[in-house]
Amino acid sequence: MNRVTIRDVANRAGVSQSTVSHVLNKTRVVEEATRQKVLNAIEELGYRPSQVARSLISKRTKTAGLLISDVSNPFYPDVILGVEEIAFTEDYSIFLCNTNYDLERGLKLVQSLVDKSVDGILFMSSSMSLQMVQEAVENQIHAVVLDWEDSNLQEMASTITINFESGIQQAVRHLVEGGHQRIAHVSGPLSLWTAQVRKQCFLKALEQNGLDPQQAAIIEGDLRIEGGRKAFEQLWQLNPRPTAVFAANDLMALGLVWAARNSGLELPKDLSVVGLDDIDLASKVSPSLSTIALPRREIGKMAMQMLLEMIRNGKEAAKSRITVDTTFVLRQSTQRVG
Amino acid sequence: MNRVTIRDVANRAGVSQSTVSHVLNKTRVVEEATRQKVLNAIEELGYRPSQVARSLISKRTKTAGLLISDVSNPFYPDVILGVEEIAFTEDYSIFLCNTNYDLERGLKLVQSLVDKSVDGILFMSSSMSLQMVQEAVENQIHAVVLDWEDSNLQEMASTITINFESGIQQAVRHLVEGGHQRIAHVSGPLSLWTAQVRKQCFLKALEQNGLDPQQAAIIEGDLRIEGGRKAFEQLWQLNPRPTAVFAANDLMALGLVWAARNSGLELPKDLSVVGLDDIDLASKVSPSLSTIALPRREIGKMAMQMLLEMIRNGKEAAKSRITVDTTFVLRQSTQRVG
């Protein structure tokens, strides 16, 4: 009733453990007859090699950690699927960890992953600290970081940078060409690096399109539907009112849309709204949401590929840098002003 | 530059490995002075015990697998958060596995988890097979199964059963009392156990409320938004048309709502819609969705608690059974007929 070990197999087949091991790993030539005996013994006993024992020797666990902010943010599921798609092909398993936007919790999760000797960690939480990455790297664990930058990061991890500028630029141009002069922004929590970046890109885009960034209303939201709702309340009290809003993510954009409609507005006639992420829902709701798309599933796939690459290359692995572009997707939530 | 081992600590502190081990695990009394020497050495070397080596001896990995259908189904995120909430307190890490509703893939994932010696597996994919659970249990891995039944399951796993009857009953009564006589059902794929159960509960509820189950239109959907859309097209061609629809999950209900609105209907005036799951979105969209709620996060927490309990009790652990109730939540997508 106890675990079947390689020893049991060896005994049963009447060979040595090393022979069994070599049959298993095809790591040296074994006479066909012997091989068959071993294979039979394995079959009969239902033997399964212990990955734990293997890991102790090989220093590889075939596991990776995926650190995200919060699974219930619809940005993540597609990323996760992308990661898993690649992981599955290499028999890697993924530890999912939600930081809940909490730096301290994030660090604890990383430490736990380190203790479990994951082969690598994908840092995709928007609450990031250098310490987390250090914790991993110091313990010889490879790291891939999404959408975060730090001058010290370069030598430690591979990175995927999202080029928000392209998509935001397109969105703002679209609005301005549609006659919008007062475009507000609902940002994410400005303590987050990514929220800062999106905001800066937005301001820059305004400027490039002939509007005064100083005049733009900026409201800080929480990246959730509720934040969009609240932002609408505030926006609607402004004087003059904005005719268009760019929300830092789709959830807030949707919150805004629904709050606006509850207040009796007709969208997009009375207000144009642009989101960011292009979550599934964006194309499904009505009016469908104009948004800035980024290839979430691809990001997941690339991240896992980069990680596997680093794992394959071992300690000396070169750190790679990838930038992904964003693009504006025109749907029904925006229209010409007036 | 290599991993710091317990040996290094022992040498540095001038004691034996076993002393270090005992200090670490408080597993026997150590003189305070010695203890300090050890603690200092650990500190100085930055020693972290290898969980892998520990696991090899203890037969525990402090990891569990969570098998779900598809993270992008909004039913799951809250469940995951519940699972993680409990897991985190005990330093357990969770392998997230998406079956993509594919039995074969599901089995492979389970095998991979078995090979990695997880301490337990939470089966929460709606595509289930007895074989998956067997695979785990035969390898001494504890199992908790959500919303699935099989006569052979009883002795193998703990189970959480969802009592759909209560909520569906309430929903149907609400509709019937509102004057609805023709209530259609958009089911999940009828190959899924849970889809069958929901459908049966619905038919039973019709009967108990004086309607003829034979007359009810049943349309098979895919549990996704798109399925709801398509179902609407079909429903609208029926003659006579239904005045209300009960969709097997919220995603399809939303798809239905949006498709109906695109076709120029006013909801809930022209059609009442009830969903199931009470996903976050249900209360946020407009009109907000009447639905049948189930405590997703609680389910996640309970499942993980049951698993930990089984792990603590070892091989002989009793299998527990829990049933959770569902309740109808009245919102804006339903109203009296006419």
Added chain:
DNA sequence: TTGAAAGCGCTAACAG
């Protein structure tokens, strides 16, 4: 109060 040594299940020299 502490240390020596065996062994968890496996891989990988080293010998034959």
Added chain:
DNA sequence: CTGTTAGCGCTTTCAA
């Protein structure tokens, strides 16, 4: 072509 043996990093008897 195959077996013996020494570990991987830790826990845990058994002795002292």
